[in-house]
Amino acid sequence: MSEIAALLGSAVAALTAVPRSGDAYRGLDDAALLAxxxxxxxxVRLAQLHVSLLAGEIARRSAPELGSDGLAQREGHRTPEEMVRVTTGTRVADARAAVRVGVAAGAPSPTPLTSAVIDGRVSVAVADAVVGALGRPAAGVTQPQLDEAAAAMVERVAGLDPERAAREARAARDELDLAGIATREQAARERRGFRLGRRAAGGGYAHWELDPETFAVVSEIYDRVTSPRRNLPSFDDGTAAGPSALRATSDSAASGGAEADPDADERTLEQYTSDVFAELLRQGVSADTEHLLGDSPVGVRVVVAAATLAEGRGGGYLEGQPDPVSLATVERLGCATGTVAITVDHDGQPLNLGREQRLYSRSQRIALAARDGGCRWPGCERPPSWCEAHHINHWLRDGGRTDVADGILLCRHHHRLAHNNGWEITRAGPTYLLHPPERGPGGASGGDPESASSPPRTAPPREMPSRSRALRDALKPPA
Known part of the structure; x- marks a missing residue:
């Protein structure tokens, strides 16, 4: 006890000695700041680990079979999670995660995932997200299979945040349990519901739990409303087109930061979105959606690998959504709206136009959306409807071709970075690499003036993975 207390006390003392004034960090160059x-x-990871190990021991000493003799109840707490929350001053979700991971880490035979947590390679939050997303054993899926899947994901999730790690884990669960896709889709559908609540002064709020298919439709509308790429709409009553905050996002860079129009709409993006959805409800099925949402009808594409359809096992994906829907849903949507076949070669590349046409066609944009799943800039989550097609070999500078293989989806912000800030993208088969611009010795700003004569640094390229799980299915070797 005294040794652990001394070590933790020394760690706290060392951290206390670290400067806590912003001035101490302003003189750092970019590389030092990121390091x-x-x-x-x-x-943070080590601190969370220590809390989890202690929380796991608290849970062991508060086991249900101990009743009122358990540690938590002796101290006046109903559960070990509550005791951890009160003792650490954290959120309920954080306390529960600490107990879950701590209990697993304290097991007689730690799994590779909990070992990675103990080693400090994976954070407590990421480990908990992976275990939660993999789910529990079910028909055809055993606990050893889930443990094996978690072990295989350790290196892949080590550098991810909990949300992305959970998506990877859900994809792994789907691979293990193809037959359960329809069951999970139905469970999500059963959770759907809508309720209104009142607030003081006459206002109110809505809580809407959406099934996957409805969410895809609603999110398509939401993406159109909030996308900087859209033509800003106007209502029949003459109200302004859209929030000035959104116009500043999409237009200020092009205008050099010119002063805002004093007559511009001052609604926030959230207020504007609320007004658009309210107007859609008012107008109902007779709404002229061209004024509100652009020049094409609202609809959601479903993307599925041809091999998946031929084999009759697996699932498809509603465009922009990471989780699969059943083949029954794919076939129903195909029956209602028709299908478009996108031929993919061995490198995962469809549809080319060469240099006969500069702008990517509608068919090519559909193919890019199916292949990329949204903006492919590492870490970006923008959906396909927010994205623009970028020639990785620039049309004018490099004589680039309007081929899908030489195009990639980027949101407007990252498209500007690619053109204006010296970022380059290269392709090797189905793989795209992002090359950062050369930086001076001190980075873009800051640094030691005496080292200005040093050669520039070039950071290693970063992989730009596709977010389309349907593409992964299409490129999988035959079973």
Whole structure:
């Protein structure tokens, strides 16, 4: 006890000595700033690990069979999670995650995932997200299979945030349990519901739990309303087209930051979105959606690998959504709206136009959306409807071709970075690599003036993975 207390006390004392004034960090160059941020993240992971190990022991000493003699109840708490929450001053969700991971880490035979947590390679939050998304054993899926899937994901999720790690884990569960896709889709559908609540002064709020198919439709509308790429709509009553905050996002860079129009709409993006949805409800099926949502009808594409349809096992994906829907849903939507076949070669590349046409066609944009799943810039989550097609070999500078293989979906922000800030994208088969621009010795800003004569640094390229799980299905070798 005294040794652990001394070590933890020394760690707290060392962290207390670290400067806590912003002035101490303003003189850092970019590379040092990012390096210290990573070190600080390591601090957080280790601190969360220590709390989890202690929380696991609290849970062991508060086992239900101990009743009122358990530690938590002796101290006046109903559960070990509550005791951890009160003792650490954290959220309920964080306390529950600490107990879950701590109990697993304290098991007689730790799994590779819990070992990675103990080693500090994976954070407590990421480990908990992976275990939660993999789910529990079911028909055809055993606990050893789930443990094996978690072990195989350790290196892949080590650098991810909990949300992305959970998506990877859900994809792994789907691979293990193809037959359960329809069951999980139905469970999500059963959770659907809508309720209104009142607030003081006459206002109110809505809580809407959406099934996957409805969510895809609603999110398509939401993406159109909020996308910087859209033609800003106007209502019949003459109200302004859209929030000035959104126009500033999409237009200020092009205008050089010119002063805003004093007559511009001052609604926030959230207020504007609320007004559009309210107007859609008012107008109902007779609404002229061209004024509100652009020049094409609202609809959602479903993407599925041809091999999946031929084999009759697996699932498809509603465009922009990471989780699969059943083949029954794919076939129903195909029956209602028709299908478009997108031929994919061995490199995962469809539809080419060469240099006969500069802009990507509608068919090519559909193919890009199916292949990329949204903006492919590492870490970006923008959906296909927010994206623009970028020639990785620039049309004018490089004589680039309007081929899907040489195009990639980027949101407007990252499209500007690619053109204006020196970022380059290269392709090797189905793989796309993002090459950062050369930086001076001190990075883009800051640094030691005496080292200005040093050669520029070039960071290693970053992989730009597709977010389309249907593409992964299409490129999988035959079973």
């Amino acid at each position: 210290l941020t990573r070190v600080a993240a390591d601090e």
